[in-house]
Amino acid sequence: MAQLDHRNLRKEIAHYEKSDTKSSIWQVINTLGPFFLLWFLAYKSLSVSYFLTLGLCIIAAGFLVRIFIIFHDCCHGSFFQKRRANQIWGTITGILTFCPYEQWKHSHSIHHATSSNLNKRGTGDVWVMTVDEYVAASKLQKLTYRLYRNPFVMFVLGPIYIFLIAYRFNTKNAKSRERRNTHITNISIVIVIALLCWLVGWQTVLLVQGPIFFLSGSLGIWLFYVQHQFEDSYFENQDNWDFVKAAIDGSSYYKLPKVLQWLTGNIGFHHIHHLSPRIPNYYLEDVHNNHKSLQEATTITLSSSLRSLHFRLWDEKNKRFIGFREIKRMMEKESEDKLSVSVSSVKNS
Template identity: 65%
Template sequence: MNIKNLKQLKTAVAPFEKSTVKASVWQLANTIVPFILLWFIAYKSLSISYMLTLVFSIVAAGFLVRIFIIFHDCCHFSFFKNRKANKILGTITGILTLFPYSKWQHSHSIHHATSSNLDKRGVGDLWMMTIEEYENASLMLKIKYRLYRNPFIMFILGPIYEFLFANRFNRKGAKSKERLNTYVTNISIVLLAVLLGTTLGWSSFFLVQLPIFLISGSVGVWLFYVQHTFEDTYFEENKNWDYVKAAVEGSSFYHLPKWMQWLTGNIGYHHVHHLSPRVPNYNLEQVHKQTEPLQNVPTITLASSLRSLKFRLWDEKDKKFISFYEWKKQKKALSVSARSEMQ
């Protein structure tokens, strides 16, 4: 994209970067209130049927994903105009989603600044190896990587580890305010769990909360995964890396059914979000529809997104994701070609 188009793009997006109190408060009301009601109904339904409880818990998990999007916007200071209001609401929604606001804000800001940059991976992103890196890795590192990229570990065990355990500790080098925010979040999570557990009964609490936690966690990791792991995505070395290309070509437009788009807070318009993180989630669709260059981006659907499950390695030569099976075929073909040349 040339400089002229870049300026036009920024000009087109700028009007949507301002949040409105009315829209933000309404989103809070239609997200947190239903979540609390669904949680309570799920609890009351335990006396009727646990299958019914699971139904309400599944729906509540969807609303918890939507709460996380509000938390996410607060981390970008885009949900409210006032930075302090974002920090307060971000901390509260972080307690509900098990994320320490200040710590995650730091790593996520790095993710935005380095997304799709092959030379600046490792903070706020998913572990991805290139073919060359994998081939030169030790056996133990290869095993660790294969385990990490296994769908069961990434989408089931991974969220449990990340949300319950990794989020409870401060990062190395964190400043005092960030550390304090993590401590406040951790203590609040424990107090809320103890309050509900002792009031409603621990077995009832876990029967309701566990499926909500497991489902929302898996959905959250899945969304993050498909937003950057898809066919025709963009990755470049630092010398060739371009922020705008990383945003509009390295972040997907996940075209979801309307009800899923609503529950996921429009985060499927991830190319818009990466281009301008200051656009609140409720304006993302409008930006996409009214900005023609943003409509010509990699688009994935529910069906096509499932193909991304096979992607394991980044092929630097052909600039695309490949599976371990495709990598083995490449190696075999190269080996056959080499033997033929020798003969």
């Protein structure tokens, strides 16, 4: 699509940028209600079979991801019409998901404003190195980056570090409102966990909330990771970077089965969300279905999305992601070419 069409497209979908209070309230009911019910059933099932408990925890984790989508929309000010309502429900759902509302709202807004901009990486995004940066990096930097991009570190250790540790602290330049909200969230989490431990015992809380927390955290990181890490994504330096192209070409359409699409709050229509963050999640599918140009975005499925695990470095020359094996072959070939040139020079001399 041409840049002009992109600009017109933003105007065409602008009328979706208004929440419907009834739809938002209904989403709160059909999301938080089942989550609390599943948590209670998981607790009761401990006396029957822990396999049954784990099954219920898996479903509850899906609903916690959906709660996060409500939190996410509140951070964008798109879930409710009134700012105060978004703040209140954003804080409540932030407590349930272990995410401080004001802190996450700030970092995520930076992510949207700088997504795919190679000159403005580092806040609210996944660490991406270019091929040239990796080649020039020290051995320690390469090791650190390889560990960061390792699936075990990112999707197993990542949720524990991010949601339990990183979000508990304010950033150095955080404003008073952000600091206050983080403290309120932390205190509220401690009170809720302490109350649950007093009511059902710490072992029960660990056996039920542990799997729910871990699975939902891993799924959340996966969703965030996979929708920007596809082979022909979009990354540009500041001089050539374009917000609309970053949204359409730098974010994917994650085509999920209907049940998973519902549980993930339509976040699979990520290209539309980045194009217009003020559109509530329950309108994203309508926007996609009613605008053919948006259906041309890169589409990934559950099976094809697994390939993203092999995409590690952004190749600026060829405008695509490559893996560590490919960069190794490139570096070996470059060394062979240099050696060949040196040998040829010696022979000619």
